[in-house]
Structures are given as structure tokens and as C-alpha cells.
Amino acid sequence: MxxxxxxxxxxxxxxxxxxxxxxxxxxxxxxxxxxxxxxxxxxxxxxxxxxxxxxxxxxxxxxxxxxxxxxxxxxxxxxxxxxxxxxxxxxxxxxxxxxxxxxxxxxxxxxxxxxxxxxxxxxxxxxxxxxxxxxxxxxxxxxxxxxxxxxxxxxxxxxxxxxxxxxxxxxxxxxxxxxxxxxxxxxxxxxxxxxxxxxxxxxxxxxxxxxxxxxxxxxxxxxxxxxxxxxxxxxxxxxxxxxxxxxxxxxxxxxxxxxxxxxxxxxxxxxxxxxxxxxxxxxxxxxxxxxxxxxxxxxxxxxxxxxxxxxxxxxxxxxxxxxxxxxxxxxxxxxxxxxxxxxxxxxxxAGPMPGDPDWAGGKEFRDERQIDIHADAEAVFRAVCRIGGGHGWYWGDLLWRLRGLMDQLVGGPGLRRGRRHTEDIGYGEALDFWRVVGVERPRSLDLYAEMKLPGEARLEFAIDPTDEPTRSRLRMTARFRPRGLLGLAYWYTVLPLHHFVFGGMLRGIQRAAEATDSQPANAT
The missing domain is CATH 3.40.50.720 (NAD(P)-binding Rossmann-like Domain)
Structure with a gap:
């Protein structure tokens, strides 16, 4: 040198x-x-x-x-x-x-x-x-x-x-x-x-x-x-x-x-x-x-x-x-x-944000799920924001890795991008093969799919209050707007997996949020 x-x-x-x-x-x-x-x-x-x-x-x-x-x-x-x-x-x-x-x-x-x-x-x-x-x-x-x-x-x-x-x-x-x-x-x-x-x-x-x-x-x-x-x-x-x-x-x-x-x-x-x-x-x-x-x-x-x-x-x-x-x-x-x-x-x-899709005027498929969690909105939001990257997706990480590899083989980002920070998340940031296109603390997180797909997809999390101050309701909505017959075939092919993947994710977020919320204030 x-x-x-x-x-x-x-x-x-x-x-x-x-x-x-x-x-x-x-x-x-x-x-x-x-x-x-x-x-x-x-x-x-x-x-x-x-x-x-x-x-x-x-x-x-x-x-x-x-x-x-x-x-x-x-x-x-x-x-x-x-x-x-x-x-x-x-x-x-x-x-x-x-x-x-x-x-x-x-x-x-x-x-x-x-x-x-x-x-x-x-x-x-x-x-x-x-x-x-x-x-x-x-x-x-x-x-x-x-x-x-x-x-x-x-x-x-x-x-x-x-x-x-x-x-x-x-x-x-x-x-x-x-x-x-x-x-x-x-x-x-x-x-x-x-x-x-x-x-x-x-x-x-x-x-x-x-x-x-x-x-x-x-x-x-x-x-x-x-x-x-x-x-x-x-x-x-x-x-x-x-x-x-x-x-x-x-x-x-x-x-x-x-x-x-x-x-x-x-x-x-x-x-x-x-x-x-x-x-x-x-x-x-x-x-x-x-x-x-x-x-x-x-x-x-x-x-x-x-x-x-x-x-x-x-x-x-x-x-x-x-x-x-x-x-x-x-x-x-x-x-x-x-x-x-x-x-x-x-x-x-860096780079341009994906254009917000026009969900009107075309067929939009939705898969909506919700779960009640014995934790306040802040604890639930923190648990939601830990998804992806090295932490994983709370359930079915092997399936997520397989999906990432498939995406990578056809020229998509796969899971390689990870995330900038293990917990903090901001607008425009990459989260594996998703992009953060909406975030409102501690109420919602909106992800746009950047993997190769025959259509446009989003994954949205919304946290709602309940009658009990120590309980929150987490709603997860998967949206998909297919592109042609291939898009329709894709949706109906992956739909059976949603019960396991998204259901498991919700239960994992529930466990993480309740465990965090139950800790003494000085534990963090």
C-alpha cells in the first residue's frame, strides 16, 4: 500500500x-x-x-x-x-x-x-x-x-x-x-x-x-x-x-x-x-x-x-x-x-418511490385479518415494525426465504436488502422486498411489494383502540391488483398459504407485543 x-x-x-x-x-x-x-x-x-x-x-x-x-x-x-x-x-x-x-x-x-x-x-x-x-x-x-x-x-x-x-x-x-x-x-x-x-x-x-x-x-x-x-x-x-x-x-x-x-x-x-x-x-x-x-x-x-x-x-x-x-x-x-x-x-x-396504484377501476383482491392484543398501541406498533430483515417475519421464515430466492432468480430484490435498522422504520425505506409507502406512529404501517409479481400488492397494518385501554386490535390487510390471467392465477395459488403465513405472523406479533408490554417500565 x-x-x-x-x-x-x-x-x-x-x-x-x-x-x-x-x-x-x-x-x-x-x-x-x-x-x-x-x-x-x-x-x-x-x-x-x-x-x-x-x-x-x-x-x-x-x-x-x-x-x-x-x-x-x-x-x-x-x-x-x-x-x-x-x-x-x-x-x-x-x-x-x-x-x-x-x-x-x-x-x-x-x-x-x-x-x-x-x-x-x-x-x-x-x-x-x-x-x-x-x-x-x-x-x-x-x-x-x-x-x-x-x-x-x-x-x-x-x-x-x-x-x-x-x-x-x-x-x-x-x-x-x-x-x-x-x-x-x-x-x-x-x-x-x-x-x-x-x-x-x-x-x-x-x-x-x-x-x-x-x-x-x-x-x-x-x-x-x-x-x-x-x-x-x-x-x-x-x-x-x-x-x-x-x-x-x-x-x-x-x-x-x-x-x-x-x-x-x-x-x-x-x-x-x-x-x-x-x-x-x-x-x-x-x-x-x-x-x-x-x-x-x-x-x-x-x-x-x-x-x-x-x-x-x-x-x-x-x-x-x-x-x-x-x-x-x-x-x-x-x-x-x-x-x-x-x-x-x-x-x-435512494431512488423514486413506486407510484401509488389506482385501486379504483380494476379488480382488487383483499385478505383481511385481525387479532386482539393485550398491549397498548405503542407496543403493538413496535412489534409490527420489527418484521423483516434479520428478525424475520414471526412465522414461516423458511417460506419467506424461499419466496425471496424465487424473486431473486427472476431479477427481483429478494430478501437481500434487509433493513437499515432493526426496529426503527421510516417512509421510503426498503424492508426486504417491500417498500415503506406509509407510516403513522403508532397507528399504521403500509408496505408496497417490489418483488416481481403479475400485479401490484400491498400489505397494510392498522392498530385500533378498543374499549379497554390496555388492549389493541391489529388489522392486517393484504391487497392485490392482478395483471391479466397470470395475476389471477397467482392470487388463487398463494391464497391458501395466507392462512398459515399471515395468521402465524399475527400471532407472533401478538406474543412479541404482549411480552414487551408486560415488562416493567425500567426494563427498557
Whole structure:
């Protein structure tokens, strides 16, 4: 491994409560707390990086305006209600509307990036949205745009994924607003897609037949350091209009990165055998089979692994000196966050929400069940919110795993995505092959099925009060709107299983809620 850059020690101070991944590695960057700081626009605030950057900016004293396609995804973030936080609904599609939304902002972060590969569609969409942001920023008088792009040497065989990021850089600069570009390689942090791929591959495969790209060099960076430099450039005028490369102190091959991860996980050294016949397409198919990341997301990531991605100059360290985390420490911290259930953002939360189906005008099948529970609504709601992920589904986990495997084999998410937190759940979050499309504490939880189905399905939980204050009624409703004859056949095929699967789930929730409710108040 090769050390890059000269780093200076930092002064440790209290970390922001809402940014657990930063821990004591974080430090204030602004000057006097009495100084009035300008308003900063943040696009992509519901995404992996943006969801961590926003609270860090608030902790630094910046008023922020979050532009989100679906603002409800931010409702459960603990920083959402802080002074100086404004959330605006915006899909960046209308430059005129966007200009009005950027009015009064001194700088704008562009953190929007398509996670999925679908031919040229995802690249064209990114390019169009970037051009809209650039046009709107010029109209609104925004002084600078800050963009997190991809590290990689410019060359003819640059991957489609990295080439798209270069084109976005050009689009953002097309209207003359100065752009600060921070280019990073693989980001190591709890909940990032790249890190999820890495840890699942290492954890599940003691022997790996890999493409030749495992010999490619990369310079990983901890999410804490990405956030540090994203904020630091605001207070560093010299970074305006610059392209800056950021990375940790270690340059390693992907093969070495896997072995380091295995060591941190306490596993034996992995057997890694590179072969020349595995294409990016085959590699991404294998990644989607072994890890929680789907093929459409794995494809651009796998495609980009063939390019060497390392820092080539010391401009960032010269302008913004910072002691970045090494690979081993970054992995250790990310794993500790996962173990402690402190994952503030997750890759699976990003992206568009499924459209609410129009249940009118078509045949809708329902399976409604209910059970009375000797527990208050809060205890019942907590028990409901524990379904999925590592906890399981209270009954028939083998059947759920089989259904997940079947879904995975036909290109669906299966159960691989798990959940961000073992108990907390928020709007827009993934829950195995479901998506949370409605949550009202402690009254209801609404899940939308994202598995491959010949129709549209929901699973709804509603908690109603009864005449007794210590008793609640839990109603579960499975809804299905079939698509064609295949949809009808599917419903009638699985309907007999509902009695066992859903009935068992209700009884399991009942036992869990009553056990929790019967504990002494100081037991929790």
C-alpha cells in the first residue's frame, strides 16, 4: 500500500448527534458561531451521501434548503425539525421552477446520481437534470455548485459509469456558474452500496473466481472524510472552480481490499482466483446473486472497477489539509455502525418511490385479518415494525426465504436488502422486498411489494383502540391488483398459504407485543 499526501492531526470535538458515522473524526470547520452563514441548497438529501451531509451542514451553522423529489422520506430524520432546515419538493425537471427554489442560496450541492443502469437512459437522465440545475443556478444567482463525482484517469476505455459522471461535470459548468468537483473512488461506510457488495462477497465466499479487475488499484475513502471535504470546500474559496481528487491514505488493489475486509471481519484469508473470461455483465449478475445489491445497480459499479481510481495530485491536501482514515480503520468503523444499529442512511432508500396504484377501476383482491392484543398501541406498533430483515417475519421464515430466492432468480430484490435498522422504520425505506409507502406512529404501517409479481400488492397494518385501554386490535390487510390471467392465477395459488403465513405472523406479533408490554417500565 502507498501513502498519499501529507496529513495534519485534527482537533477532536463533539460529533453531531445525527451523524454517527463521523464520530470523533468530525470537527467544526466554520469560524465564530456568531457569524451569519449563507443558505446552502442540497439536492439528493434523501440519498446516501446527501442524507448525511445535510445534518453536518446544520451542525456547522449553515441554513439549508433540501430539494427532494419525495420530502416525506425526510420526515423521520432527527435533523428535519432543526432551525434553519427547509425542505422543498422538487424533481429538478423544470429549470424555471428550480430557479425559484434556489433563490437566495449561496451555493448548491448536486448529489443526484442514477443508481441503476438501463442502457443510455440513466446517463441521459443524469445529464438532463444536471443541465437543469446549472441553468436554474445561473438564473437564481447561485455563486457556486459543488458536485461529488467519480475518481478515475481520463482515457478512451473509461467505463460508461465514470464517463457519465464526467459529462455531468461539464453540464453543471455549462452556464458559467463556478463548479467545485470532488472526485472519489469507492466509499466505505455503513449502508453504502459499494461497501455492502464488499462485505457480503467476503463474508459469504471463502473462495472467489473473479474477473481480472481484482488486480486494479483503487484508493478507498471513508464516508466521514467525503463529508469533511464536501463541507470544508465551502469555507475554502480557493476550491471554487476546481476539480479536486479525494481519497484515503491507502492505495490497494481490490484483491487486497477484500483480504483486509476479511481480516477485520475475523475471517480466514479468502482464496481469490482471477480469470480473464468474466465480463462486467457476468460479474454484476454474480454480485446481484450473492449480495443485497440488484443487477441494475451492480452493473455500473462492476463496469467501473476496471478503471484505476487513485489520487494523482496533492491539491486537496494543500488547500484543505485533513488526516483521512486508512482502509482498515474505515472498514472497522463502518462495521461497528452496522453492529450498533447506527446507519443514518442506506443505499436502498435512494431512488423514486413506486407510484401509488389506482385501486379504483380494476379488480382488487383483499385478505383481511385481525387479532386482539393485550398491549397498548405503542407496543403493538413496535412489534409490527420489527418484521423483516434479520428478525424475520414471526412465522414461516423458511417460506419467506424461499419466496425471496424465487424473486431473486427472476431479477427481483429478494430478501437481500434487509433493513437499515432493526426496529426503527421510516417512509421510503426498503424492508426486504417491500417498500415503506406509509407510516403513522403508532397507528399504521403500509408496505408496497417490489418483488416481481403479475400485479401490484400491498400489505397494510392498522392498530385500533378498543374499549379497554390496555388492549389493541391489529388489522392486517393484504391487497392485490392482478395483471391479466397470470395475476389471477397467482392470487388463487398463494391464497391458501395466507392462512398459515399471515395468521402465524399475527400471532407472533401478538406474543412479541404482549411480552414487551408486560415488562416493567425500567426494563427498557
Amino acid at each position: 502507498v501513502a498519499v499526501g501529507v496529513f495534519r492531526p485534527i482537533v477532536q470535538t463533539t460529533r453531531p448527534r445525527s451523524c454517527p458515522d463521523l464520530d470523533s473524526h468530525w470537527r467544526p470547520l466554520t469560524g465564530s458561531s456568531n457569524r451569519v452563514l449563507p443558505t446552502i441548497a442540497v439536492t439528493g438529501a434523501t440519498g446516501y451521501v446527501g442524507g448525511r451531509l445535510a445534518p453536518m451542514l446544520v451542525e456547522q451553522g449553515y441554513p439549508i434548503r433540501c430539494l427532494a423529489r419525495e420530502p416525506r422520506k425526510l420526515n423521520d430524520r432527527d435533523w428535519r425539525a432543526l432551525p434553519g432546515v427547509e425542505v422543498v419538493r422538487s424533481d429538478l425537471s423544470d429549470p424555471s421552477e428550480l430557479a425559484a427554489q434556489l433563490e437566495g442560496c449561496d451555493a448548491a450541492y448536486y448529489l443526484v446520481h442514477s443508481m441503476e443502469a438501463a442502457g443510455e437512459a440513466y446517463a441521459n437522465r443524469d445529464l438532463k437534470l444536471a443541465a437543469n440545475l446549472a441553468e436554474a443556478a445561473a438564473r437564481a444567482g447561485v455563486k457556486r455548485i459543488i458536485y461529488l463525482g467519480g475518481l478515475g484517469e481520463t482515457q478512451e476505455d473509461l467505463s460508461e459509469h465514470l464517463r457519465s459522471r464526467r459529462e455531468v461535470e461539464q453540464a453543471l459548468a455549462s452556464t458559467g456558474v463556478p463548479v467545485t468537483v470532488l472526485r472519489a473512488a469507492i466509499i466505505i461506510g455503513s449502508g453504502s452500496a459499494s461497501f455492502e457488495i464488499l462485505r457480503y462477497l467476503v463474508n459469504r465466499l471463502p473462495v472467489m473466481i473473479t474477473p481480472r479487475w481484482v488486480q486494479t488499484e483503487c484508493q478507498p475513502i471513508a464516508i466521514a472524510d467525503v463529508l469533511h471535504w464536501l463541507v470544508a470546500c465551502l469555507a475554502t474559496p480557493e476550491t471554487t472552480g476546481r476539480v479536486l481528487e479525494i481519497g484515503g491514505p491507502d492505495v490497494v488493489t481490490y484483491r487486497e481490499l477484500m483480504q483486509i475486509t476479511a481480516g477485520v471481519l475475523g475471517l480466514r484469508r479468502r482464496w481469490i482466483v482471477p480469470v480473464p473470461v468474466l465480463t462486467p455483465r457476468l460479474s454484476s449478475a454474480w454480485i446481484s446473486l450473492v449480495t443485497p445489491v440488484t443487477f441494475r445497480i451492480a452493473r455500473p459499479l462492476a463496469d467501473g472497477l476496471r478503471n484505476r481510481v487513485v489520487v494523482t495530485n496533492d491539491d486537496t491536501q494543500r488547500l484543505m489539509p485533513h488526516d483521512a482514515l486508512g482502509v482498515r480503520e474505515a472498514i472497522t468503523r463502518a462495521l461497528s455502525r452496522l453492529k450498533a444499529d447506527e446507519v443514518p442512511t442506506h443505499w436502498a432508500v
